[in-house]
Amino acid sequence: MGGTFDPIHYGHLVTAEEALVQFNLDGVVFMPTGAPARKTHQVVTSAEHRYLMTVIATASNPDFTVSRLEVDRPGITYTVDTVLALRDAHGPEAELFFITGADAVLDIVTWKDSERLVDACTFIAATRPGHDLAAFDSLPIPAGLRVERMEVPALAISSTDIRSRMASRRPVRYLLPEAVASYARKNRLYGKGD
Numbered sequence: 001m002g003g004t005f006d007p008i009h010y011g012h013l014v015t016a017e018e019a020l021v022q023f024n025l026d027g028v029v030f031m032p033t034g035a036p037a038r039k040t041h042q043v044v045t046s047a048e049h050r051y052l053m054t055v056i057a058t059a060s061n062p063d064f065t066v067s068r069l070e071v072d073r074p075g076i077t078y079t080v081d082t083v084l085a086l087r088d089a090h091g092p093e094a095e096l097f098f099i100t101g102a103d104a105v106l107d108i109v110t111w112k113d114s115e116r117l118v119d120a121c122t123f124i125a126a127t128r129p130g131h132d133l134a135a136f137d138s139l140p141i142p143a144g145l146r147v148e149r150m151e152v153p154a155l156a157i158s159s160t161d162i163r164s165r166m167a168s169r170r171p172v173r174y175l176l177p178e179a180v181a182s183y184a185r186k187n188r189l190y191g192k193g194d
């Protein structure tokens with residue numbers, strides 16, 4: 001599951017757990033982006049902090065792990081490079097799924113070299129409040145690109161909203177793991193802190 005995870009929240013964790021069960025996966029690898037290709041216009045928290053928050057959030061779940069692949073790769077991150085690297089690492093027998101929210105799937109067609117992803121993995125597109133998968137049916141998806149839809153319990157949680165809440169000291173309890181919120185406050189990631 002790829003994401004900026006700035007910070008990771010229960011929307012991400014619920015989506016990963018749902019994919020694990022619905023698609024009978026052996027595990028979910030969380031892949032915090034290095035320098036995300038589609039967020040170059042934004043200030044993004046350092047990769048190391050985002051990686052550590054993802055580790056904290058997933059620590060108690062034996063089916064969840066976190067990869068440093070993108071965090072350690074210099075330059076801008078392209079999903080296609082990551083998927084092909086995972087394909088190489090796990091060999092042709094492994095069945096790979098790339099879990100994303102429906103909004104991210106809508107971007108698939110604009111990804112660099114998205115036709116190279118045909119046969120590399122199956123996309124799992126999670127429905128998320130405000131992102132209608134109907135729009136997605138009319139897109140010119142490269143032939144052979146496999147995209148499965150997945151219903152997740154609707155959670156209108158976003159990292160953007162959490163960052164803004166933390167910056168203005170509004171509550172974030174129950175939106176993300178308490179330990180992640182504590183880590184963010186301790187390191188003053190989203191505001192001045194106390």
Ligand code: ATP
Nearest residue numbers: 002003004005011100101104128155157158159160
């Ligand atoms: P931001 O607001 O900074 O864009 P975000 O909450 O969208 O952050 P990302 O790290 O961009 O989080 O998301 C990683 C992946 O998780 C994306 O594919 C996104 O669609 C999906 N996702 C994010 N929030 C939810 C949610 N509440 N429910 C389901 N999927 C989600």
Ligand code: MG
Nearest residue numbers: 004103158159
């Ligand atoms: Mg997002």
